Amino acid sequence: MTDDRAVRWILRVYLVLIFAFVFAPILASVVFSFNSQRFPTIPLGHFSLQWYDAILNDPDVWAAVRTSALVSVSTAVLATFIGFCTAYTDYRYGFRFKGAYLALALLPPTIPLIILALAMLAWLSKIGASGHVWSIIIAHTVLCAPFAMAVIRLRLQQMDRNLEPAAWNLGASEWRTMGQVVIPFTKPAIISALCLTAAVSFDEFAVAWFISGLNKTVPVMILEIVTGNIDPQVNAIGTFVFITSITLVVIAQILIMTREDKSGAQT
Amino acid sequence: MADAAHGAGLAKKGGGRPDGYALFFRLPMVFWQLAFFIGPLVFMIAMSFFLVKNYRMVEAFEFANWAKMLGRGYFWDSFLLTLGMATLSTLVVTALAFPASYALAFKVSPTVRRWAIFFLIVPFFTSYLVRTFSWYVILAESGVINAILGFIGLGPYIMLNTKFGTIVGYMTLTLPLVVILQTLSLAHVDRSLIEAAHNLGCGRLRTVFTVIVPLAKVGLIIGAVFCFILSFGDFVSPYYLGGSKPPTLPILIIDTTKSGQQWPRAAVVAIMMMITLLTVAFTAIALAYRRRVK
Numbered sequence: 001m002t003d004d005r006a007v008r009w010i011l012r013v014y015l016v017l018i019f020a021f022v023f024a025p026i027l028a029s030v031v032f033s034f035n036s037q038r039f040p041t042i043p044l045g046h047f048s049l050q051w052y053d054a055i056l057n058d059p060d061v062w063a064a065v066r067t068s069a070l071v072s073v074s075t076a077v078l079a080t081f082i083g084f085c086t087a088y089t090d091y092r093y094g095f096r097f098k099g100a101y102l103a104l105a106l107l108p109p110t111i112p113l114i115i116l117a118l119a120m121l122a123w124l125s126k127i128g129a130s131g132h133v134w135s136i137i138i139a140h141t142v143l144c145a146p147f148a149m150a151v152i153r154l155r156l157q158q159m160d161r162n163l164e165p166a167a168w169n170l171g172a173s174e175w176r177t178m179g180q181v182v183i184p185f186t187k188p189a190i191i192s193a194l195c196l197t198a199a200v201s202f203d204e205f206a207v208a209w210f211i212s213g214l215n216k217t218v219p220v221m222i223l224e225i226v227t228g229n230i231d232p233q234v235n236a237i238g239t240f241v242f243i244t245s246i247t248l249v250v251i252a253q254i255l256i257m258t259r260e261d262k263s264g265a266q267t
Numbered sequence: 268m269a270d271a272a273h274g275a276g277l278a279k280k281g282g283g284r285p286d287g288y289a290l291f292f293r294l295p296m297v298f299w300q301l302a303f304f305i306g307p308l309v310f311m312i313a314m315s316f317f318l319v320k321n322y323r324m325v326e327a328f329e330f331a332n333w334a335k336m337l338g339r340g341y342f343w344d345s346f347l348l349t350l351g352m353a354t355l356s357t358l359v360v361t362a363l364a365f366p367a368s369y370a371l372a373f374k375v376s377p378t379v380r381r382w383a384i385f386f387l388i389v390p391f392f393t394s395y396l397v398r399t400f401s402w403y404v405i406l407a408e409s410g411v412i413n414a415i416l417g418f419i420g421l422g423p424y425i426m427l428n429t430k431f432g433t434i435v436g437y438m439t440l441t442l443p444l445v446v447i448l449q450t451l452s453l454a455h456v457d458r459s460l461i462e463a464a465h466n467l468g469c470g471r472l473r474t475v476f477t478v479i480v481p482l483a484k485v486g487l488i489i490g491a492v493f494c495f496i497l498s499f500g501d502f503v504s505p506y507y508l509g510g511s512k513p514p515t516l517p518i519l520i521i522d523t524t525k526s527g528q529q530w531p532r533a534a535v536v537a538i539m540m541m542i543t544l545l546t547v548a549f550t551a552i553a554l555a556y557r558r559r560v561k
Contacts, residue, residue, distance in 0.1 A: 007471070011370035015383075018367040022390055022443055025401035028411070032404060040404055041414045082299055085292040093289060101293075104300050111308075112500020112544070114517040115537045119307035122314050122530055142304045145296065174288045199392040206502070210524070219396055226400050226507065238397030249392040253385055 026242055033235035040232070051236035060221065061237065067133060068202055068217040075140040076198035082141065083148025083193055088182065090149075091156040092164075106146050116143070117210035124211055131213030139207045144197035151196060151256070155189030156182075188255040195252035199245040315534035322528050336535040341513065349515040350543065352430065353499040356437040360445050360494045361487070363438070368449030369475070372456075384450065387443040398439050399503050406432060406508070428510030436504025441494040448493065452486020453479065488555040492548050499544060516540050 033052070036045035055061045086105045090098075108116070120139045124130040129138065159182070167177040183190070205219035212220055218241055225231050285293065318327045336342050371380050390398070405411045406426040416422040426432050456479055464474045480487065502517035511518050516536055523533040 008374050011366060011374050014366050015370050015375075018363070018442070018446065019383075019386065021438070022387065024405070025398035025439060026390065026393065028405055029397055029401040032401070039407070039409065041407075041409055041411055043414075082295045086296040089289075089292045089296075093285070093293070095285070101297070104305070105296050108300075108304055110496060110548075112496065112517065112540065114500055114502055114520055115311075115540060116304075116307070118520055118524055118530070118533050118537050119311040120303070121524070122534070123303075123307035123310045126310060138303050141299065145299070149296075196392065203392065203394045203396075205396055219394060222394070222396055222400070226396075226403075234397070234400055238394060238400065241394045241397055245393045246389055249389050253388065257381075257385075 029235050029238045029242065032232060033239045035232070035235075038232060040235075051232050054233050055236050055240075058233075060216075061218075064216050064218045064221040067136075067212075067215050068219075070133060071136045071140060071208075071217055072198040072201040074134075074137045075144055075201040076194045078137065078141040079144035079197040079201075080148045080152075080190060080193045082145040083150075083197075084152050084186070084190065086145070086149045087153035087156055090153060091159075105149055108142050109146055113143075113204070113206040117207040120207060121210040130211050131215075133212075133215045135211045135213075136208050136215070136217065139211055140201040140204060143204060143207065144200050147200060148193035148197050151193040151252075152186055152189045154256075155186045159185050192252040192255040195248040195255075199248040199252070202248070203241065203245055311534045311537060314531050315538055317531045319529060319531060324528070324530060332531045332535050336532055336539075342519070342536070344513050345516050345519050346539065346543075348513055349499060349517075349540075352433060352437070352505065352509075352515065353495050355430075356434055356441065356498040357491050357495045359434060360438055360441050361449075361491050364442060364445040364449055364490070365487075368446050368453055369479075371446070371450045372453035380450070380454070384447055387447050390443050395440055396503060399436050399507055402432075402435055402439065403427065403507055406435065427508060428512075430509065433505045433509030436508040437494075437498040437501065440501055440504065441497050444497070445490040445494050448486055448490035449483070452483040452490075455486075456482045485555045488551050492551045495547055495551075496544055499540065499547075 031044070032040040034047055034049070036048035036050065090102060090105075095101075116139075120142075121130060124135050124138070129135050163181055163185070164177055167181050168174070172180070202217075203219055205217070205223050208217045209220045209223055216224070218237065222234055222237055222241070225234050225237075314324070315332055316328045316330065318325045318329055318331060371383050375383070407413070408423050408425060408427070412426070413423040416424070426435075460478060460482065461474060464478045469478070500517055502515065502521060505511055505515040506518055509515075514522060516539070520533045520536050520540075523529045523536065
């Protein structure tokens with residue numbers, strides 16, 4: 001039995017090390033962003049807000065933040081709409097070629113972004129839709145819709161199969177049932193999907209870099225800064241990016257988790 | 268009874284020819300993915316046969332780009348390097364993730380497991396680019412790790428622009444996802460089979476490798492496949508942490524696209540990558556679902 005406890009403790013220490021590895025770069029970036037040294041090392045320099053000062057006074061950063069905000073909000077709405085429609089279709093209908101339908105819906109995340117970036121650059125240039133802010137929105141919607149679909153599909157799984165037929169039998173039309181039964185039931189998942197897709201879009205840089213033209217998003221700007229030289233401003237921008245995406249993801253996950261608790265209470 | 272009623276309800280509202288309501292929900296995805304996902308991929312295949320004249324792409328059906336790319340040594344150098352690094356990354360990440368997933372699946376409470384997965388999902392949605400840059404600063408010759416090692420009289424070690432750096436970057440990208448997928452598949456292993464193995468006198472390690480691993484095989488292989496796909500297609504780690512000499516295939520795509528407008532040649536590289544990934548994925552899945560030979 002002592003052998004068993006030893007193994008248990010070794011495994012726990014190992015787990016802590018794995019989590020340390022996963023979170024080290026995130027924490028390091030935050031710490032370095034408040035550090036006065038140009039090239040951070042140990043021992044750390046003194047506390048400083050100079051890098052934040054620099055980015056706050058940089059109009060290029062503000063322009064990138066505006067572009068990113070516009071892109072991620074628009075992408076979130078479009079991707080969540082498409083994801084909801086797909087999830088509902090999968091939940092409710094069976095039809096020929098449904099396998100192909102679902103494959104089409106869920107395939108994008110399995111293709112490397114660099115390949116999609118090249119393909120979309122070529123295709124959007126061909127149809128005259130490259131180099132605009134909405135080009136990025138179009139491409140990001142393709143990448144994000146599968147995530148929205150997955151989150152909403154999981155929620156629909158918990159909906160009683162008889163709920164919709166019950167509403168129809170009571171005289172509600174399909175559209176009214178959708179508006180007053182299905183959408184309210186899936187609301188936490190819809191908000192969760194909005195947050196997750198916004199986070200994915202906010203962090204995506206490969207496709208955005210290829211097709212954005214002069215409309216840089218924040219990650220594209222980071223990519224261009226780090227290609228040039230070591231600039232600690234990146235840590236300050238990075239911290240801002242982390243806080244934005246972590247907030248979105250945590251909201252999304254809390255909604256997913258409360259959803260589970262609620263459904264437990266209902267049954 | 269309830270099932271019958273529900274079946275009838277669905278038959279009434281859901282079967283037969285789809286009405287406007289059904290199409291409203293079915294079509295947006297089909298339209299969007301055909302126009303902006305399948306369209307680009309098909310066009311990219313066509314583009315690999317186009318020609319570039321005076322920096323402008325001319326539609327054609329020539330094998331010049333294929334001959335040019337596949338006939339060059341540097342393409343195959345890149346190809347083998349990328350294949351080798353992605354394979355190495357898959358082996359390293361799968362091996363390093365397994366003890367953690369094992370601990371999460373069997374040695375912690377369900378609440379801890381849920382929170383652990385929660386925390387592993389978070390980095391998946393945070394900027395990989397910034398995390399890589401962070402590693403760049405940590406691993407540098409005058410960076411944090413060498414400073415700590417310096418206190419105990421070691422180093423400095425060169426970690427940037429090495430294969431080690433690239434693997435650290437790949438791990439940053441893939442480790443959380445692989446741990447999640449492994450944990451989920453291990454958590455579904457039937458506990459009574461493990462207890463049976465113990466009762467029959469099977470040792471701990473032997474139980475892991477002869478009972479648990481075969482039972483969780485599908486999930487473990489799917490984790491490895493995702494690790495391979497992500498590492499194979501990543502350009503950030505080999506570029507910023509690995510030094511990109513020689514370039515991996517994704518870096519080759521960027522270089523070819525961004526300089527000289529040689530999009531058709533980049534398309535050849537991209538198609539070769541797709542073929543490789545499909546081959547690896549299908550082989551792995553065939554392996555995962557192969558019927559166990561008695």
